[in-house]
Amino acid sequence: MSLSFDIELPRRNFLLQLKADFGDQTIGVFGPSGAGKTSLFSLLAGLERPSAGKIALNGKVITDTEKQIYLPPNKRKIGVVFQEKLLFPHLSIKENILFGERYVKEKRIRFDDVVELLELSPLLNSMPNSVSGGEQQRAAIARALLTSPEMLLLDEPFNAVDANLRKTMLPYLRKLRDELKIPLLIISHDLPDIQRLTNMVYLIEQGRCVGFGEIINLINSGTAVTGEQGVVNTLNLIKPEKIDEGLFQCRAEGLNNGTVIRTPFAPADSFTMTIHPEEIALSITPVPNISIQNQLKGTVVNLIKKEHSLYCIINAGVPLIAKITADSQKRLGIGVGTELYCLFKAHSLML
Numbered sequence: 001m002s003l004s005f006d007i008e009l010p011r012r013n014f015l016l017q018l019k020a021d022f023g024d025q026t027i028g029v030f031g032p033s034g035a036g037k038t039s040l041f042s043l044l045a046g047l048e049r050p051s052a053g054k055i056a057l058n059g060k061v062i063t064d065t066e067k068q069i070y071l072p073p074n075k076r077k078i079g080v081v082f083q084e085k086l087l088f089p090h091l092s093i094k095e096n097i098l099f100g101e102r103y104v105k106e107k108r109i110r111f112d113d114v115v116e117l118l119e120l121s122p123l124l125n126s127m128p129n130s131v132s133g134g135e136q137q138r139a140a141i142a143r144a145l146l147t148s149p150e151m152l153l154l155d156e157p158f159n160a161v162d163a164n165l166r167k168t169m170l171p172y173l174r175k176l177r178d179e180l181k182i183p184l185l186i187i188s189h190d191l192p193d194i195q196r197l198t199n200m201v202y203l204i205e206q207g208r209c210v211g212f213g214e215i216i217n218l219i220n221s222g223t224a225v226t227g228e229q230g231v232v233n234t235l236n237l238i239k240p241e242k243i244d245e246g247l248f249q250c251r252a253e254g255l256n257n258g259t260v261i262r263t264p265f266a267p268a269d270s271f272t273m274t275i276h277p278e279e280i281a282l283s284i285t286p287v288p289n290i291s292i293q294n295q296l297k298g299t300v301v302n303l304i305k306k307e308h309s310l311y312c313i314i315n316a317g318v319p320l321i322a323k324i325t326a327d328s329q330k331r332l333g334i335g336v337g338t339e340l341y342c343l344f345k346a347h348s349l350m351l
């Protein structure tokens, strides 16, 4: 998959000017309110025309202002799920989903498969207003998938879901990414939500791209990516071994031989856990006789000041970000190159 665009569109307060070349991966589009994220989606989906520019998906030009090419939304092979007005209220969930394939000639994605993947069969005969926000969202995703898209755009997919249920959307989005192998472009205000699906972000501010790449590299290069919800560390863990009731030890790509991470659960042979930078304590020496299960040795590669705190970027085989106070930095004499130990409890790791 490849999506490239170089587009301009006047907005109320600025000229949106965005350019990118995306490969075959899931990408999070992140930026403050009013940055131009939804405008980008409308342009990609063909709901709006840029004042100048070009968009191509898999080598096929779908918008080109010079050549006056504007493929209509249903011919673009881009599925879109907006955050509001997800479904037609007068159609059942089944009819809503089937609406997706009305104009599709080459059906690559089948109704039964989508219903199974998104666990929608008990809801098919229900009307949209009698199912939850998360279920409506899944039905809207199913409808978009039945257009047999080559990529899927999701605008704030966690917003339609109540705060307690938002994590329930994640497994479905992971299934789309891993089983259907559909590249996703996801708008979210919440960087940790993006991080649970991908490390790649496209950062927008005031209609311009201010950074594109792996989150850790963007933070490391000083590009501010810590939104309201902050940022999380993601650890891709493998080969869990049960060592006690409620305690597993796992390997992670990049960890030195013999180093393991201890977690309270291990749902699969390979899985991702997250930990907040605030939950990682730093020590210059190893700390014996302490209940904390994880002590990873690492080297500080960067320090980023934010208000009265510091984000320490540490290479511990895996990249880790720890948030400490300026006072702790001074007391411990932490600088770039300092070798130290990153301490975190097994229970601070979250699935």
Ligand SMILES: Nc1ncnc2c1ncn2[C@@H]1O[C@H](COP(=O)(O)OP(=O)(O)OP(=O)(O)O)[C@@H](O)[C@H]1O
Residues within 6 Å of the ligand: 010, 011, 012, 013, 031, 032, 033, 034, 035, 036, 037, 038, 039, 040
């Ligand atoms: N049709 C329009 N004409 C002119 N300006 C617009 C139009 N629609 C939106 N805007 C303005 O363009 C800017 C970008 O809006 P957009 O909805 O793309 O941002 P966003 O990043 O998606 O914001 P949010 O996260 O709040 O949804 C905003 O200042 C908005 O007021």
